[in-house]
Amino acid sequence: MADPNWQGGHYYGKKPPTKGLSVARMVGHITYLSDEAMQEKFGRRLREIHDYSFTFSADFEVESYLRHQGLSFTNRFDANTYLYITRALDYFDVSRRHTSLIDAFRDVTARFLVLAFSSDWLHPPYQLKEIVSALRATHKHVSYYEVESHYGHDAFLA
Amino acid sequence: MRRIDYKLIEDMVPAGSTVLDLACGDGELLSQLIAEKQVRGSGVEISKEAVEACVAKGLSVFHGDLDAGLADFATVRMTSSS
Numbered sequence A: 001m002a003d004p005n006w007q008g009g010h011y012y013g014k015k016p017p018t019k020g021l022s023v024a025r026m027v028g029h030i031t032y033l034s035d036e037a038m039q040e041k042f043g044r045r046l047r048e049i050h051d052y053s054f055t056f057s058a059d060f061e062v063e064s065y066l067r068h069q070g071l072s073f074t075n076r077f078d079a080n081t082y083l084y085i086t087r088a089l090d091y092f093d094v095s096r097r098h099t100s101l102i103d104a105f106r107d108v109t110a111r112f113l114v115l116a117f118s119s120d121w122l123h124p125p126y127q128l129k130e131i132v133s134a135l136r137a138t139h140k141h142v143s144y145y146e147v148e149s150h151y152g153h154d155a156f157l158a
Numbered sequence B: 001m002r003r004i005d006y007k008l009i010e011d012m013v014p015a016g017s018t019v020l021d022l023a024c025g026d027g028e029l030l031s032q033l034i035a036e037k038q039v040r041g042s043g044v045e046i047s048k049e050a051v052e053a054c055v056a057k058g059l060s061v062f063h064g065d066l067d068a069g070l071a072d073f074a075t076v077r078m079t080s081s082s
Helices: A004-009 A018-032 A035-041 A061-076 A079-091 A125-137 A152-156 B004-012 B028-037 B048-056 B071-081
Strands: A112-117 A142-147 B018-022 B040-045 B060-063
Touching (some): A004 A018, A004 A079, A018 A152, A112 A125, A125 B071, A142 B048, B004 B028
Parallel strands (some): B040 B060
16 A cells, blocks of 8 residues: 555556555565574575675575565455455454354354464464364364464465 | 273263363263263363374364463353353
């Protein structure tokens, strides 16, 4: 949205807000990883150079990786779509029209298996355990399993 | 073959009660209690393989470390005492 090309969303047929979308994706991408995974994958490794260039160019491998992820994303994704989807995620709150999470699940009849990845920043185990607790409060059939992984949210791809 | 200690425990559990099996292992006792005593049962287990065995049996099981406390079970206590 900070990209002037965004034009309040009316950029179709004009220059799309590639820079804004690309930065948004770079930020997003970090949340799919984990501290440990990033350390292992990049650390402070430099990219095809032997010393710092002392400029703002992508000296570090992690920078060039994120820039690539951001830029390539703009070739396959629309900025407004990204905004709407992330906004829908922000607004999603299963307990909003209920007095509590327990109340929200009260009429559920399904059996639950809640799977957590230990290093997931987006769906951290403690939040998934809240779901488990809420379900258990009304004696729903629920199992919880925590997969030990240092791949963060992306663990589901690993 | 049925374990004798499980049979003894089964005799002590009133039918239809609510059972939380701490360190439930592969869920053998729980399944037995559900089948024989129609209990409402769930378990807590730290071992990955054992949790998988419980889920395979269709049990409600929580993968966790008892040394970390039972705070996640606070809501159960509240509702079952009411």
